[in-house]
Amino acid sequence: xxxxxxxxxxxxxxxxxxxxxxxxxxxxxxxxxxxxxxxxxxxxxxxxxxxxxxxxxxxxxxxxxxxxxxxxxxxxxxxxxxxxxxxxxxxxxxxxxxxxxxxxxxxxxxxxxxxxxxxxxxxxxxxxxxxxxxxxxxxxxxxxxxxxxxxxxxxxxxxxxxxxxxxxxxxxxxxxxxxxxxxxxxxxxxxxxxxxxxxxxxxxxxxxxxxxxxxxxxxxxxxxxxxxxxxxxxxxxxxxxxxxxxxxxxxxxxxxxxxxxxxxxxxxxxxxxxxxxxxxxxxxxxxxxxxxxxxxxxxxxxxxxxxxxxxxxxxxxxxxxxxxxxxxxxxxxxxxxxxxxxxxxxxxxxxxxxxxxxxxxxxxxxxxxxxxxxxxxxxxxxxxxxxxxxxxxxxxxxxxxxxxxxxxxxxxxxxxxxxxxxxxxxxxxxxxxxxxxx
Amino acid sequence: xxxxxxxxxxxxxxxxxxxxxxxxxxxxxxxxxxxxxxxxxxxxxxxxxxxxxxxxxxxxxxxxxxxxxxxxxxxxxxxxxxxxxxxxxxxxxxxxxxxxxxxxxxxxxxxxxxxxxxxxxxxxxxxxxxxxxxxxxxxxxxxxxxxxxxxxxxxxxxxxxxxxxxxxxxxxxxxxxxxxxxxxxxxxxxxxxxxxxxxxxxxxxxxxxxxxxxxxxxxxxxxxxxxxxxxxxxxxxxxxxxxxxxxxxxxxxxxxxxxxxxxxxxxxxxxxxxxxxxxxxxxxxxxxx
Numbered sequence: 001x002x003x004x005x006x007x008x009x010x011x012x013x014x015x016x017x018x019x020x021x022x023x024x025x026x027x028x029x030x031x032x033x034x035x036x037x038x039x040x041x042x043x044x045x046x047x048x049x050x051x052x053x054x055x056x057x058x059x060x061x062x063x064x065x066x067x068x069x070x071x072x073x074x075x076x077x078x079x080x081x082x083x084x085x086x087x088x089x090x091x092x093x094x095x096x097x098x099x100x101x102x103x104x105x106x107x108x109x110x111x112x113x114x115x116x117x118x119x120x121x122x123x124x125x126x127x128x129x130x131x132x133x134x135x136x137x138x139x140x141x142x143x144x145x146x147x148x149x150x151x152x153x154x155x156x157x158x159x160x161x162x163x164x165x166x167x168x169x170x171x172x173x174x175x176x177x178x179x180x181x182x183x184x185x186x187x188x189x190x191x192x193x194x195x196x197x198x199x200x201x202x203x204x205x206x207x208x209x210x211x212x213x214x215x216x217x218x219x220x221x222x223x224x225x226x227x228x229x230x231x232x233x234x235x236x237x238x239x240x241x242x243x244x245x246x247x248x249x250x251x252x253x254x255x256x257x258x259x260x261x262x263x264x265x266x267x268x269x270x271x272x273x274x275x276x277x278x279x280x281x282x283x284x285x286x287x288x289x290x291x292x293x294x295x296x297x298x299x300x301x302x303x304x305x306x307x308x309x310x311x312x313x314x315x316x317x318x319x320x321x322x323x324x325x326x327x328x329x330x331x332x333x334x335x336x337x338x339x340x341x342x343x344x345x346x347x348x349x350x351x352x353x354x355x356x357x358x359x360x361x362x363x364x365x366x367x368x369x370x371x372x373x374x375x376x377x378x379x380x381x382x383x384x385x386x387x388x389x390x391x392x393x394x395x396x397x398x399x400x401x402x403x404x405x406x407x408x409x410x411x412x413x414x415x416x417x418x419x420x421x422x423x424x425x426x427x428x429x430x431x432x433x434x435x436x437x438x
Numbered sequence: 439x440x441x442x443x444x445x446x447x448x449x450x451x452x453x454x455x456x457x458x459x460x461x462x463x464x465x466x467x468x469x470x471x472x473x474x475x476x477x478x479x480x481x482x483x484x485x486x487x488x489x490x491x492x493x494x495x496x497x498x499x500x501x502x503x504x505x506x507x508x509x510x511x512x513x514x515x516x517x518x519x520x521x522x523x524x525x526x527x528x529x530x531x532x533x534x535x536x537x538x539x540x541x542x543x544x545x546x547x548x549x550x551x552x553x554x555x556x557x558x559x560x561x562x563x564x565x566x567x568x569x570x571x572x573x574x575x576x577x578x579x580x581x582x583x584x585x586x587x588x589x590x591x592x593x594x595x596x597x598x599x600x601x602x603x604x605x606x607x608x609x610x611x612x613x614x615x616x617x618x619x620x621x622x623x624x625x626x627x628x629x630x631x632x633x634x635x636x637x638x639x640x641x642x643x644x645x646x647x648x649x650x651x652x653x654x655x656x657x658x659x660x661x662x663x664x665x666x667x668x669x670x671x672x673x674x675x676x677x678x679x680x681x682x683x684x685x686x687x688x689x690x691x692x693x694x695x696x697x698x699x700x701x702x703x704x705x706x707x708x709x710x711x712x713x714x715x716x717x718x719x720x721x722x723x724x725x726x727x
Contacts, residue, residue: 224699
């Protein structure tokens with residue numbers, strides 16, 4: 001084969017690869033740009049819209065969440081734009097796929113700032129993407145809002161430009177539900193969790209909570225990421241425990257099925273985090289084993305779990321039915337326990353812009369925006385915060401809120417307890433306000 | 439020390455998982471090991487088998503129908519990939535890798551568009567829980583393990599002892615000579631691709647009732663298949679079966695003694711050591727299966 005032939009065939013293969021990328025974009029079936037379904041002109045003639053960049057997990061392992069995060073973001077932007085925008089300006093949402101990849105995530109942050117000149121960035125869910133993106137946002141001096149649950153924001157692993165006001169973090173969630181677990185299900189607990197940052201946050205938080213509430217963690221069973229067969233690890237579950245605490249990502253359906261076969265009906269109480277089955281129908285084969293077991297929920301999947309005027313409005317706005325599924329496709333279950341964080345974050349941005357008088361991308365405006373946000377300490381429950389009111393810690397850049405505990409009954413999640421905000425509070429020495437902004 | 443029934447479960451589960459692992463890798467042994475074509479879509483053909491199974495069961499067709507249709511779909515796609523793309527490059531490694539990587543992305547996105555991003559599952563047609571020496575085990579998974587090892591042994595016999603195996607090896611080792619002897623090497627490669635695709639498609643349907651179906655599930659299958667094929671000795675079907683069983687057992691037994699992640703690291707490290715040791719010529723007399 002001569003060089004010309006080689007080049008020709010390489011080009012042909014390149015077409016295949018390019019076709020893949022193109023089809024990938026098409027299969028994403030999301031619009032890349034959305035101004036809430038409206039035109040890009042501002043409410044006031046000639047006023048530049050507020051540009052919010054949006055890092056979305058459209059593809060990759062985070063895609064089940066990404067679909068719903070994007071849908072909620074578009075719904076919130078629609079609502080804000082129809083009701084006066086932010087300080088009289090429309091929002092222009094510029095969404096880009098980060099492929100749930102840390103490297104791509106940092107690139108997306110760069111593109112949003114350098115190519116699209118966004119004012120703010122609505123960030124990602126997966127910890128590794130947030131950890132790679134936050135530092136770049138700090139270097140480029142753009143406020144970055146994670147909707148992740150990870151400890152990277154509150155524990156000071158990022159920088160003063162990174163916030164997590166729309167969703168509570170894992171230590172807050174675990175601390176809140178641990179009290180109920182130890183008081184109601186039993187003191188002797190074994191835990192199964194993924195062996196990386198997200199799982200370690202659970203391990204550390206539950207271990208601390210056990211000390212606080214007189215519980216005992218009898219066995220910790222970390223599962224390597226990417227595992228597809230679990231029975232071999234179940235032999236480590238002690239016989240004499242009261243509760244098996246489980247939080248899994250990845251091949252969750254296999255995990256539950258194999259757990260069911262291994263433990264059978266003579267099982268301890270099971271307490272899981274909804275993350276394991278988020279966006280998964282409870283009617284999926286194998287999940288019948290979960291009947292009678294307990295779950296943490298961030299925001300109840302079923303409407304009767306927390307039926308308020310605000311939650312009904314929010315559910316309607318994002319197109320989710322009373323069972324937590326897509327109104328137009330009941331088989332498509334939403335990521336209801338997490339996606340409200342996107343909605344609430346956009347309203348926090350609106351509130352901070354309007355209170356700070358932010359008008360453009362100047363040092364003075366960003367300084368005012370960030371200091372205003374850091375001075376906030378409470379978000380009232382309402383249309384802007386339908387999941388419930390929240391305490392915001394400006395030093396940690398993190399919100400603390402109510403959590404829900406549900407039991408699986410007749411194939412549905414039924415809320416049995418709503419924790420108080422105080423139950424989720426913890427101490428941490430981090431203080432972002434001491435960092436310089438510029 | 440662990441109770442004796444845990445050892446029994448580890449041995450049993452290791453053998454079943456190993457059989458399944460070997461079966462999934464079998465198609466790659468044929469395409470990569472014997473035909474020397476680096477087909478990165480192998481994992482996606484596995485995913486297609488599982489996806490086909492899910493679609494059929496969703497359409498209220500019996501699970502058994504998937505065991506017939508899934509191999510046809512994955513085998514058919516493999517043939518199309520070979521005929522329309524890889525054959526035109528003469529299976530040249532660099533271009534084959536680039537092309538199959540592009541196809542891998544295409545197949546993933548097609549699956550994402552069809553089944554959505556959420557994981558899916560299929561109900562096993564039967565699933566008695568079997569009580570064995572102090573532990574319980576999924577009856578369906580046990581049957582899947584037995585089917586996997588049976589088909590793998592059958593394929594071993596066919597590839598090693600039949601004219602098809604000879605033709606595949608001859609076409610790869612000296613294509614020009616094979617063609618000068620009147621062998622239509624394109625057709626031989628086509629049969630090889632069809633067989634490999636059908637096998638891994640069948641594996642996708644077979645494992646659907648106890649594995650989560652997801653548009654990214656092919657990546658793990660591809661990685662593990664390469665490990666199994668290389669460990670077993672490239673081109674040796676018997677070696678692939680032995681390597682699958684050995685890896686399954688090793689993972690299960692180390693998980694009894696070590697933390698799960700350490701067990702995984704140790705398993706892969708031992709596999710690598712073995713490969714390096716074999717490259718260095720140890721033990722004396724070479725490795726035979």
